[in-house]
Amino acid sequence: MQAKGSKLLASALSEAAPTPFWTDRPERPHPNDPLTQATTADLAIIGGGYSGLWTALLAKERFPDIDVVLVESAMCGHAASGRNGGFCAASLTHGLSNGVDRFPEEIDQLERLGRENLDAIEATIRRYSIDCDFERTGELEVATMPHELEWLQESHEAAIELGYRSELFNAEEVQDLVHSPTYLGGWWDRDGVAMLDPARLAWGLRRACLEKGVRIYEGTPVQRISKSKGGTLTLHTPHGEVRAPRVALCTNAFQGPLAKVSRHVVPVYDYALMTEPLTPEQLESIGWGKHRMGLGDASYRFHYYRLTSDNRILFGGYDAIYHYNGKIAPALDYNEATFEILSQHFFQTFPQLDGVRFTHRWGGIIDTCGRFCAFFGKAYKGKLAYAVGYTGLGVGATRFGAEVMLDRLWNLDTERTRLRMVKSRPLPMPPEPFRSIGIQLTRWSLARADQRGGKRNLWLRVMDATGLGFDS
Known part of the structure; x- marks a missing residue:
């Protein structure tokens, strides 16, 4: 297929703002004040992304009278939670096939818990009136190479065996759903994925936490943790400290104050583009407007893409990048070579959209680990719990991780804590180089x-x- 010329690609990207589309909104909330004194709490949470926000909200739902303090180094939802693709998946294991390979003896249970978790997310969004464009569309995985058709067949058969609504399509049939010359077939998981606005979900969870009395301090990085008298831990920040008998560490890809966690986690940069809103004629030309399901291809270096509420297309993935020694820096959020590759792939996928421009381009980090799904642990004799390593599916799985952390901090024996997935952990990553x-x-x-x-x-x-x- 003839690729677009470099000048045309540059034109399509020329006005794309170097910032995440989702957070580039006038309704973005103002940050809370940082912590400037010593305080105490029943539960302290480090990190204000999905993981920390779900932990705070669920803690207040379980124990309404407890005092919860959440400290965030920047602003809640500024990192992965506000710059991802907005796919909220039921899978707790980064896909069914990864779960079958790693936890075959409990995959049925993990799949059931994942679907229940997605249902609970939907119920929470309704209960707290969180306006985040939640759509239970499912996801269509497409084959763009002949060998991928067999993979789709295997996924379809596994989904049917678990009782899921699943449909398999040949090349002609998949074109009835979305028109692209690159598609050779497709598999539609009808119920396992929802689309949403990720930043508005984070902001909505933040609002719900504040309404329930959670104290949120933004602009407050935790520099270290120390043991205190009376069996509590102290979180030391630049201008204050928090003492608490229970701590949840929710820093994900960012290196937090617990070194043993970072040995298992690798920060990988992922990138995305956002188009201008499509006209009705453009949307009709790709045939995607009827079902609005999320899309992804079956390649190892895969793309993911979806429609927004105003009919823009987010197009991301493919070029995941690791920097030596796990370097994280604001400048690495932007990679012009990757943006050009994504732009070229976009127009190869939808040549009928020639002339469409991109309004935003951005990147962010994913917390991946050796088993490509979350792992869980404790420290300080069980006074601190953590859940990290979501590998891109944290929009949904972080709520499950929050439940696990709360179970462990309160020493509860639950179905979750008895899982081998929860009890085990991946191998540590080797040192550099x-x-x-x-x-x-x-x-x-x-x-x-x-x-x-x-x-x-x-x-x-x-x-x-x-x-x-x-x-x-």
């Missing part, structure tokens, strides 16, 4: 596998055998 070498070799191998009919080379097979394989 071996970490960078391994990640770059894996990226190269995955790209090569996409080009060679899905065939995994020796490196990928070794990673599979050691439990570090990638199957997304």
